[in-house]
Amino acid sequence: MAEKKTANSLSRAPVVGIDLGGTKILAASVDARGKILSRFKKKTKAKNSHKEVISRIALCARGAVEQAGLDLSRIAAVGIGAPGALNPEKGVIHLAPNLNWENVPLKKILEQELKRPVFIGNDVNVGILGEHRMGAGKGMQNLVGIFIGTGIGGGLVFNGQIYEGAHFMAGEIGHIPLVKGGPVCGCGRRGCFEAVAGRLAIVRSIENKIKKGKKSILEQDVKGDFSRIKSRRLAWAWKEKDPVAVRELKSAARYIGWGTAIALTLLNPDAVILGGGLIEAMDDKFFEYIVKSAKQRSFSPIFKETKILRALLGDDAGIVGAAFLARDKLVKK
Amino acid sequence: MAEKKTANSLSRAPVVGIDLGGTKILAASVDARGKILSRFKKKTKAKNSHKEVISRIALCARGAVEQAGLDLSRIAAVGIGAPGALNPEKGVIHLAPNLNWENVPLKKILEQELKRPVFIGNDVNVGILGEHRMGAGKGMQNLVGIFIGTGIGGGLVFNGQIYEGAHFMAGEIGHIPLVKGGPVCGCGRRGCFEAVAGRLAIVRSIENKIKKGKKSILEQDVKGDFSRIKSRRLAWAWKEKDPVAVRELKSAARYIGWGTAIALTLLNPDAVILGGGLIEAMDDKFFEYIVKSAKQRSFSPIFKETKILRALLGDDAGIVGAAFLARDKLVKK
Numbered sequence: 001m002a003e004k005k006t007a008n009s010l011s012r013a014p015v016v017g018i019d020l021g022g023t024k025i026l027a028a029s030v031d032a033r034g035k036i037l038s039r040f041k042k043k044t045k046a047k048n049s050h051k052e053v054i055s056r057i058a059l060c061a062r063g064a065v066e067q068a069g070l071d072l073s074r075i076a077a078v079g080i081g082a083p084g085a086l087n088p089e090k091g092v093i094h095l096a097p098n099l100n101w102e103n104v105p106l107k108k109i110l111e112q113e114l115k116r117p118v119f120i121g122n123d124v125n126v127g128i129l130g131e132h133r134m135g136a137g138k139g140m141q142n143l144v145g146i147f148i149g150t151g152i153g154g155g156l157v158f159n160g161q162i163y164e165g166a167h168f169m170a171g172e173i174g175h176i177p178l179v180k181g182g183p184v185c186g187c188g189r190r191g192c193f194e195a196v197a198g199r200l201a202i203v204r205s206i207e208n209k210i211k212k213g214k215k216s217i218l219e220q221d222v223k224g225d226f227s228r229i230k231s232r233r234l235a236w237a238w239k240e241k242d243p244v245a246v247r248e249l250k251s252a253a254r255y256i257g258w259g260t261a262i263a264l265t266l267l268n269p270d271a272v273i274l275g276g277g278l279i280e281a282m283d284d285k286f287f288e289y290i291v292k293s294a295k296q297r298s299f300s301p302i303f304k305e306t307k308i309l310r311a312l313l314g315d316d317a318g319i320v321g322a323a324f325l326a327r328d329k330l331v332k333k
Numbered sequence: 334m335a336e337k338k339t340a341n342s343l344s345r346a347p348v349v350g351i352d353l354g355g356t357k358i359l360a361a362s363v364d365a366r367g368k369i370l371s372r373f374k375k376k377t378k379a380k381n382s383h384k385e386v387i388s389r390i391a392l393c394a395r396g397a398v399e400q401a402g403l404d405l406s407r408i409a410a411v412g413i414g415a416p417g418a419l420n421p422e423k424g425v426i427h428l429a430p431n432l433n434w435e436n437v438p439l440k441k442i443l444e445q446e447l448k449r450p451v452f453i454g455n456d457v458n459v460g461i462l463g464e465h466r467m468g469a470g471k472g473m474q475n476l477v478g479i480f481i482g483t484g485i486g487g488g489l490v491f492n493g494q495i496y497e498g499a500h501f502m503a504g505e506i507g508h509i510p511l512v513k514g515g516p517v518c519g520c521g522r523r524g525c526f527e528a529v530a531g532r533l534a535i536v537r538s539i540e541n542k543i544k545k546g547k548k549s550i551l552e553q554d555v556k557g558d559f560s561r562i563k564s565r566r567l568a569w570a571w572k573e574k575d576p577v578a579v580r581e582l583k584s585a586a587r588y589i590g591w592g593t594a595i596a597l598t599l600l601n602p603d604a605v606i607l608g609g610g611l612i613e614a615m616d617d618k619f620f621e622y623i624v625k626s627a628k629q630r631s632f633s634p635i636f637k638e639t640k641i642l643r644a645l646l647g648d649d650a651g652i653v654g655a656a657f658l659a660r661d662k663l664v665k666k
Contacts, residue, residue, distance in 0.1 A: 141499065142498060142499045154599070156600075158491055158496060159496075163491060163492075163600075164601075165600060165601025165602065165635075166473075166474065166601050166603040166638065166639075167601055167635070167638045168601075169632075169634060169635050169638070170599070171599065171601075172598050172601070172632045173598075173599055175598050176632075177591060177594050177595065177598075177631075187632060187633070189629075189630070189632075192632075258510060261509070261510050262595060262599075263599065265505050265506075265508050265509045265510075266487070266503070266504065266505065266506055266509055266595075267489075267496075267498060267503055268497075268498025268500055268503040268505070269498065270499040296522075297510040297522070299502075299508035299509075299520060299522075299525075300521075301502060302498075302502050302505060305499065305502070306499075
């Protein structure tokens with residue numbers, strides 16, 4: 001009985017949610033209802049050893065707890081959304097190129113540092129879980145999340161829980177094959193969804209057009225390094241009706257609609273939630289192009305029943321989702 | 334206590350599994366381990382009213398029970414895999430073109446006839462459930478079933494249970510968009526998976542080639558009606574190395590591999606199970622073409638971990654799956 005009471009009070013206690021990225025670590029104290037009580041942020045400094053990076057994660061966790069006027073011992077658990085291939089059950093990051101990590105036992109090391117239970121999940125899965133509990137997918141049971149940034153990531157929620165697949169790799173929508181003989185993808189194959197509709201793919205197409213002599217306002221401050229063109233810059237060129245940018249962004253919107261159509265036709269979710277840097281930066285007109293393309297390509301009885309929504313939480317999706325991940329796992333334990 | 338005992342003994346009692354098709358009704362008594370105790374079969378006679386067809390379903394259920402030397406009152410439940418769009422919770426078939434049914438309350442009418450609980454599910458979902466419990470997917474947790482026959486159907490098992498989606502329409506893999514501007518599909522759009530790799534699509538391509546003057550052994554007994562060419566006939570032409578048939582079947586195998594690649598990259602299942610009339614009729618060489626194409630197009634870290642298997646149960650998948658559907662629902666009730 002006493003034990004049960006402790007478990008109950010812990011399940012109402014705040015948790016720490018952490019979004020571990022290649023450039024920054026975001027941490028937050030999050031209460032049982034999903035409200036963010038405090039935030040703490042540090043650079044990742046991924047060039048350092050994994051032990052040093054994990055110390056910085058611990059620092060962020062402590063920082064977020066202090067900011068909320070709490071004590072670490074009163075925190076029920078710590079959840080982390082991490083990039084790359086990982087095993088949530090073992091708590092090991094198998095391969096995270098952004099961090100230069102290979103087989104890092106993140107859960108174990110961090111539990112030793114913090115003396116609190118730590119749970120890890122893939123960052124994209126954690127992001128869609130955040131949207132499911134507190135964002136665009138609140139109250140729904142089945143969601144497909146598609147996040148368009150540098151590349152394209154996907155996350156799946158079925159029956160109210162993250163679906164991780166047989167080997168924790170589900171949701172790799174960025175690598176579904178779309179275009180036969182299309183551009184080469186980072187994964188080595190041709191024509192992946194990400195290779196025709198991710199930001200890097202869009203920028204590469206624009207670069208090719210400019211090099212072939214097309215005029216674009218995006219040339220101005222690039223100084224030969226097109227990787228400087230981020231989503232906001234693309235959105236600016238779109239608003240300025242730059243013909244090269246408009247053409248490539250429309251093409252990307254059609255492909256995003258195509259990927260959306262495949263996912264919803266196969267999975268009949270309540271909603272497809274589109275997020276990530278590019279979607280956040282672009283206007284409603286761009287979003288409408290995506291929806292129009294999805295409608296043309298979807299099985300219509302399913303399309304009619306499916307909402308296509310913008311993600312609502314932005315950067316908070318990661319920390320809120322990580323907090324709910326920790327809470328879910330704590331209850332299941 | 335008495336009630337619990339009854340529930341327990343009922344959960345070990347045989348159930349009846351029924352596969353309701355446009356041309357025939359298959360029924361079986363199935364024990365708690367999934368063993369088929371008896372079979373019974375009738376033509377559907379779908380031109381009759383739905384009430385007459387449902388009477389024939391009842392006849393098949395009674396027939397299967399009698400064949401097993403049982404009494405209907407000792408049957409725990411009846412499960413039915415039915416074609417078309419349906420609501421398993423309400424037990425209503427919304428639209429089944431093969432049966433000319435619209436909004437038929439199958440569950441209600443059959444429960445009145447049989448005085449036993451009746452549960453319905455989509456025939457393709459029920460088929461993959463059969464493969465999950467007793468066939469190629471036994472012991473696995475997450476499966477994608479792709480059934481290539483006249484058209485292409487799909488069924489999903491996640492965490493050991495059928496995944497029906499938000500509106501019971503999940504698994505429509507036959508209508509995912511594959512080929513931009515491809516052939517027109519029965520659903521009205523162009524380039525669906527089914528429109529380039531289902532049997533009707535293959536036969537149509539062969540017909541077009543022959544009409545353009547290509548020679549094929551498939552011309553022989555067709556007498557102008559190419560819809561006579563069924564899967565076995567295609568398999569025969571493939572074995573005879575008929576150039577037109579080989580070319581179109583290889584093209585279909587590439588597309589089946591493509592659809593497989595999309596599903597496994599997105600869903601990271603333990604296995605993709607391929608079944609249906611065309612897969613059953615064709616030899617291992619054809620299957621190897623499919624696997625080769627899937628390998629080329631899949632995200633390789635996921636492909637490496639995924640089995641691509643032939644379905645094992647053939648026509649029995651429907652009756653066995655329907656029996657397990659009924660058993661699952663009975664336990665949940």
